[in-house]
Amino acid sequence: MNFPENLKYSKDHEWVQYTESGSALVGISDFAQSQLGALVFVNLPEVGETVEVGERFCDVESVKAVSDVYSPVTGTVKAVNEDLQDSPETINSDPYGAWIAEIEDITATDELMSASEYEAFCKEV
C-alpha cells in the first residue's frame, strides 16, 4: 500500500495535494481504491460548482456499489479530470496520479493527516 509523503489525507480516504497557486488537487487514496475494487464509472463534479468540507462532491462506481467521495476542502471546482470518464480504472492503477478535481478559492480545510498518520489510521479501519 502506497502513502506518498507529499500528500495530506482525510479520514474519508481522500488525498489532497496543494499546488503553487494555492489550489488543491483531490483524489482518493490507494487504500480507498483497494477497498472499492475495480471502478467502472466516475461521476465527476462540474467546474464552477462549490464544494464543502465533508460534503459529497463526486461518486465512484465499482461492480459492487456506488460510493460517495467527500470533499476534504471548501472551495470552488476549478477543473475536473475528464480522462476519468473514459478510463475510471486509472484510479485503480494510479490513485495518486488520477486526481478527480482541482479546487480553488479554498476557505476551509478538513483536519488532514500526514502520510504516516494516515497509514496508521488505515491499519485500524
Added chain:
Amino acid sequence: MKLLFEKSIQGRSGKYLSECDVPMLDLPSGLERETPPGLPELAETDVSRHYSALESRTFGINDGFYPLGSCTMKYNPKINEKVSSLPGFTGLHPLQPVDSVQGMLEALYLADTYLAQITGMDKMTLQPAAGAHGEFAGLLLFKKYHEERGDTARTKVIVPDSAHGTNPATASMCGMSVVKLPSGGDGCIDMEKLRAVVGPDTAGIMLTNPNTLGIFESNILEITKIVHEAGGLCYYDGANLNAIAGVMRPGDMGFDCIHLNLHKTFSTPHGGGGPGSGAVGCKDFLIKYLPGPQINKAGETYRFEASPQSFGNLLAFYGNALTVLRALAFIMAYGKDGLPRMSQHAVLNANYLKHRLSERFRIFNRGLCMHEFVISMEREAKEHGVAAIDMAKSFLDNGMMAPTMYFPLIVKEALMVEPTETEGKETLDNVADIYIRLYDEAMANPEAAKLFPRNTVIGRPDEVEAARNPRVRYK
C-alpha cells in the same frame, strides 16, 4: 447456445394453418415498411426446444433453495395461477364498458381492501408495476402534499445507510435530495443523529422495518414521531413485510404511506420478469393525490373515479391486474389466521438457519433476527482470502441460488440470507450442512475456492469488463 436468429433457416416455417381467407388491406402509401422485418424463420419444434433449453439453464424457486435476502423468493402456489387464468379475467380489455367488468373491479377492490387492512392504510393504488415504481408513487404523494400546503422548502428525504438502493434513487427521481443517515453500531437508526437531521427542509423519511439487517427497529414509534413533529412524512418500504404481515401494521407504527411488493410477500411471480406489482397504500389525508382512477364502490356497483388533485397516471391503465389477482388468491387462501403464521414461520426459518450456520459463520445479528440475517465474511476474506463471492459461487455449484451478496453496504463481505416460510426443516438442515461443508473446504483450500463454480453453464463472468464495456445488443 445459439440465438433464434442464428438458428434461422430461410424459408423454414411452422405454418400449418390454412391460408388466410380475409382480404388483405393495403396501407396508404408511405406507411408500409420498405423491407420485411428480419425475423428468424424456424419450425415450431425448434422454437419450442429453444425455449425449453433456455428454461433448463435458468434457476428458479421451483428448482431449489433460493435465499435471496430482501427479495423474498417464496414458492408461488398454483392456486394463484388457477384464479388469475380464469377466462372471465384474462379475456378483458381495459377499455371495456365499466358495467361489463364488474367482476374484475370487485376483485381489485377486494385486493385493495385486504391490502389496506393488512398494512393499516386507508386506501391502496394498484397501478405501480414494481417496488421502485411504488416508491416513486409514494414520494410523489409526499411532494404533492407539501406543495398543496405551500410548504415548498421541504426537499430533503432522509434515508438510512442500510436502505435499499432504490430509496435514494427514488428521492432523486422525484427531484428531492437525499440525507444519508448513518446507522448506529447495532445496525438500527441512531436516534440522536435522526433528531439532528430533521428540520423545516425535511420532506420525509424512507424506512424498511425490519431493516435490511433483519433487525426490527424497536424505536419505530419514536422515529415516526420525530419526523412528524418536524413536519415530514413517513414512508414504509414494504420489501421486508414478510417478517411482520398479519402480525404488525406499518400504519400503526406511524407510517403515512407504504408500498408492497406483491411479488415478494404475496407470492406472485418474481425474478423472471414478473410482471411485478408495487401496490401503494396511504392514509386518508393523502388519498386525493393517488395516481390514476381509483376503484370505488357505490351501492352494489363498482366504478372508476379520478380525483382532480391526483398527481397523474403511472401506467396507461390499472396496473398489472392479473398479478394483483394472484396476490388476492394468496391472501384469501391463507386467510386472517394464515398470514400471521406465514410471517412467524418466515422468522422461525431464518432463526433456525442462522442458528445452524452460526456454528461456522460470523453473523451480524446478535440475538434473534427477523425474516433474514446477514453473514459477514470480512475476517475470512482478510485472513484467508475467502471472500463472500467465493462462498456464493460455491453454493451455485451445489444446486442452490446464492444469497444476496455485498448488501447491505454497512456490512463488509456480506451474505444476506432469507429462507422464507416455504422451506421445510429438512431443506434448511440440508442447506446448513452444505454451507458448513463448503466453508470448511474453502478455508482448507482458499485457492480452490476461487475456481467455483465448476458445474454451472458459465463460470465467473468478468463483471468489471461487462460494466465498463457492455455489449447490449445482438449484432
